[in-house]
Amino acid sequence: MIEQHNKQQTTKVWLLVLVASLGYFVDIYDLVIFSIVRVQSFKDIGVPLENMRTDGEYVLNMQMIGLLLGGLLWGIIGDKFGRVRVLFGSILLYSLANMANSFVNDIHSYAWIRFIAGIGLAGELGAGVTLVSESMPRDKRGYGTMLIAGIGVLGAIAAFYVAEHFNWRNAYLVGGGMGLLLLLMRVGTFESGMFTDTAQKNVLKGKFFMLFENRERFLRYLYCMLIGLPIWFVVGILITQAPEFGVALGATETLSAGKGIMYAYIGISLGDIFAGLYAQLTKSRKKAVFFFQLLIIISSLWYLMSSGITAQKFVWLAFFMGFSVGYWATFVTIASEQFGTNLRATVATTAPNFVRGALVPSTFLFEWFVHRFDIIIAATIMVVLLSAIAMFALSQLKESFDKDLNYLEE
Numbered sequence: 001m002i003e004q005h006n007k008q009q010t011t012k013v014w015l016l017v018l019v020a021s022l023g024y025f026v027d028i029y030d031l032v033i034f035s036i037v038r039v040q041s042f043k044d045i046g047v048p049l050e051n052m053r054t055d056g057e058y059v060l061n062m063q064m065i066g067l068l069l070g071g072l073l074w075g076i077i078g079d080k081f082g083r084v085r086v087l088f089g090s091i092l093l094y095s096l097a098n099m100a101n102s103f104v105n106d107i108h109s110y111a112w113i114r115f116i117a118g119i120g121l122a123g124e125l126g127a128g129v130t131l132v133s134e135s136m137p138r139d140k141r142g143y144g145t146m147l148i149a150g151i152g153v154l155g156a157i158a159a160f161y162v163a164e165h166f167n168w169r170n171a172y173l174v175g176g177g178m179g180l181l182l183l184l185m186r187v188g189t190f191e192s193g194m195f196t197d198t199a200q201k202n203v204l205k206g207k208f209f210m211l212f213e214n215r216e217r218f219l220r221y222l223y224c225m226l227i228g229l230p231i232w233f234v235v236g237i238l239i240t241q242a243p244e245f246g247v248a249l250g251a252t253e254t255l256s257a258g259k260g261i262m263y264a265y266i267g268i269s270l271g272d273i274f275a276g277l278y279a280q281l282t283k284s285r286k287k288a289v290f291f292f293q294l295l296i297i298i299s300s301l302w303y304l305m306s307s308g309i310t311a312q313k314f315v316w317l318a319f320f321m322g323f324s325v326g327y328w329a330t331f332v333t334i335a336s337e338q339f340g341t342n343l344r345a346t347v348a349t350t351a352p353n354f355v356r357g358a359l360v361p362s363t364f365l366f367e368w369f370v371h372r373f374d375i376i377i378a379a380t381i382m383v384v385l386l387s388a389i390a391m392f393a394l395s396q397l398k399e400s401f402d403k404d405l406n407y408l409e410e
Contacts, residue, residue, distance in 0.1 A: 013135050017144045019182075020128030023091055024152025026182055027124040029159045030098050030175045032265070034059060034114060035240045036159055036258040037168035044168065045105055053244055055107055057367075060236060061360045062111040066118020068360075071353025074123030076208055078130065078345030086127035086345065088183055094120025095179025102172040125152075126349025129332045133348075134341070139402050142285075142333065146276025149329030153272060156265030160258055208346055219396070221347060224335040226393030227289060228355040229362075230296050230386040231325040236359045237366060238300060238379060239264050239318055248375045249309045256311065263315045264322030271326015283401050285334050286394060288327060293391050295324035300383040304376050328352070337400035344405070362386065 034041075038056050047055050070090070078086040097117035104110045125148070132144040163171045211221045238245065239260045246255035271292065279288040299320040306313060336348035362382065369378030 013132075013144075016135055017132055017147055020087065020132055021148045021151035022182055023087060023124050023128060024148050025155040025158070026091065026175065026179045027094070027121055028153050028155035028265070029162075029178065030094050030117060030155075031063075031121050032156045032235075032261055033098070033159045033163065033171055033175055034063065035236075035261055036163045037171055038240075038257070039243075040163075041110070041168040042107075045107065045110065047107060053241065056240070057363055059107070059111045059114050060240070061363060063114040063118040063121075064232075064236075064357050064359050066115040066120075067122045067353045068118075068357030070119035070122025071126070071350040071357070072208060073119065075126060075346035075349035078123070078127050078349055079342060083127045083131040083134075083345055086123045086349070087131065090120050090123030090127065091179050091182055092120070093117075094124075095176045095183075096120075097176075098172050098179070099176030102169040102176075122353045123349060125332060125352055126336075127345060129329070130336050130345045130348045133333065133336050134344070134405060138404060142276050142280045142330075142401070145329045145333045146273055146280075149272035149326075150269050150276070153265050153269040153328075156268075157262050160262035163258060207343075208350075210343060211347070220338055221351070223393040223396045224338055224347065225351045225354050225358075227293075227334070227390050227397070228328070228331040228352065229358060229390045229393075230293070230383065231328060231331075232356050232359045233362050233366075233382060233386055234296060234300060234321050234325050235261070235264060237363065237382075238303060238321065242314065242318075244375060245304075245379070246309065246314070249304075249307055251309045251311070251314070253311050255309070255314045259311075259315055260318035263319040264325075267319040267322025267324075268326045268328065271323040272329045273326075274323075275327045275330045279330055279401060284399055285330050285337075285401050286397065286399050288330055289334070289394055290391065292324055292327040292330075293387055293394070296321070297383065297387050299324045301380065304380050304383070331355075334397065334400055337403050337405060338397065341405065 038059075039052060042052055042055065074086045074090055077089070094117050097113055097120055101110070101113045101117065104113060128148050129145050132148060133141045136144045159171070159175070162174050166174065210217070212218050240257050242255040242257045242260045275288045275292060278291065279285045282288070299317065303309075303317045303321060306317065309317075332348055332352050335351040336344050339347045366378055366382050369381055372378075373381075
């Protein structure tokens, strides 16, 4: 009887991993679809060629601001009312927003709907990682979060192929439709036992400002966010603006941002799996993250020094850069392991979305450097600066592998 119960529990846990993985698959599809269809959609709604880059940054920044606000909203909901509610509430919001995106005809409507979609997209990964981390054995949870990311980021590849074969409006409809179908998989999911136990206790849950009430907790939270700082600059600027970087490097032909994103996310998927396995084998998440931070510097500088770059070389470098930022799931897992159950969802949801949102000030700083130097020198400065900050932050965090997560923040 006990053995049968354990088997049933194990099956339920792996169902959670599957639902979280597919949720993140749709999340990533909807997150990157704008970068893939940017040029095609802008042409259709009448954006002038000379405004493509700046209007693209405007829309992307609105999406990132939505992610920033959504991370805070869903994190608090996750700690107060449960991780499962966030998992599916966020899916519903971003699915409806992406379907609405297929009907836009001007740049401002486009930007505001991406903002709403960003709010929805903010909840998926943090809630999934928190739920899986709290439900799996402590020495195995790295495998669960590894699978969430490894399967999830393949959504970018799906986005590329859908955008290749369908009109950009239909590509948004497909993303929204997949999300609504995913809601049907809610049957069989269950809430984290740690959250259920905490919900019955008279403790503060999801109080965001608790993170700022003492210096040690605030610095712990800040360092959790800073270790992921270079990731979205690589994806959001170096690869998304591939056509502009190609011109600066004297490319033999126009570099495709869509193809670059596809290959980058293949790299991210493999990188997430490798980072998870590396952490499990070494029993250290910090060693895994440090290794990948070194790879970011190497791959990005290689790209930025590739004078006369070809389209084929670009996709291989995009793959290498994608692999280098493939510690995303490990980064979110570290953040979730640094805090008690009553703040865990808040941290695991806000940290990755604040990192995504940090692309906004990073973009402004990048543009400031562009106006004083050129796009290549500006990008080089940014990569080195962001990586240095991330490495310092990593050195300040305690190793969290195999840590008992059943505790509270007082």
